[in-house]
């Protein structure tokens with residue numbers, strides 16, 4: 262481990278910031294206090310800030326030398342609408358809100374890097390330190406772009422990081438190309454004709470039609486997509502009816518679709534629609550087909566991934582960087598930034614939860630679990646990675 266030495270001196274402060282943010286979780290686009298904490302620290306360290314991009318977003322600007330080159334380093338700030346089960350000192354003070362994805366840690370690690378870069382400036386160019394709102398479903402990254410992030414802060418590349426429970430603490434994982442999936446949701450209403458359950462001949466039963474659609478959809482992934490292209494179609498809700506002796510008027514199918522490429526997604530959406538419409542027509546019913554694309558696939562760019570690997574290796578050594586990590590079917594709105602700029606997103610191992618000394622819930626230390634906690638042992642590692650990455654990307 263070759264940590265950036267002065268960052269070790271910031272650790273008490275970084276841990277205090279991390280735990281303070283953890284104790285005061287704020288949901289998407291409500292990260293006002295967190296945004297104030299971030300902006301106050303950056304200002305204290307003499308870093309100019311741009312505020313208001315994406316409502317609560319904050320960007321710190323650290324310049325040095327004369328080079329027009331620039332990169333962005335991004336952390337997310339939002340918490341989740343769920344109950345924390347931990348009882349330790351820094352557990353959430355707001356019922357029903359929790360930093361269960363470690364965005365408190367992401368924010369603290371990036372602040373540590375900003376502190377160091379503002380003091381040492383061992384680079385030539387500009388480092389934009391990006392704190393975004395609303396990663397958890399609110400597309401905060403897209404909102405920052407829409408509000409002019411890349412116009413106000415022109416940059417050549419952008420980098421992101423997420424802690425990853427289950428991966429050994431302090432080790433990194435990355436893969437060039439698709440690393441996280443596109444996330445999409447659908448809602449299909451089958452419009453039949455209700456009636457007495459004892460007189461099916463006088464009704465059009467939407468329940469049986471919904472079942473046939475659900476089964477036929479399962480052949481899209483097994484028979485129509487290329488077997489080498491990953492895709493998931495999960496029907497997570499089926500709603501119909503209210504009595505044992507009534508055929509309802511309609512039935513509703515709800516669920517999610519995940520893919521690593523837009524071309525596979527196009528195929529999935531088109532065939533789901535065709536099958537739903539066609540099956541319904543075969544039984545004299547109609548459908549309302551609603552398909553919503555949320556986050557696009559997260560695709561790492563080759564050259565920026567190679568640079569990120571070099572920076573990770575510089576901090577934790579070659580043996581602790583897995584450059585072929587298995588992609589995740591989860592989604593991440595950093596994908597929007599990677600659609601606009603080249604860059605790379607990496608996983609930093611959060612371990613199995615041994616860092617939770619006491620006062621934690623009985624559940625596993627996994628993302629979006631009420632017993633989760635960010636591993637403070639990662640603070641100097643993540644901050645060191647950001648520093649080395651910036652110094653390599655903007656080498657003097």
Ligand SMILES: [Zn+2]
Pocket residue numbers: 361362397628629
């Ligand atoms: Zn999350």
Ligand SMILES: [Zn+2]
Pocket residue numbers: 362363364396423
């Ligand atoms: Zn997250």
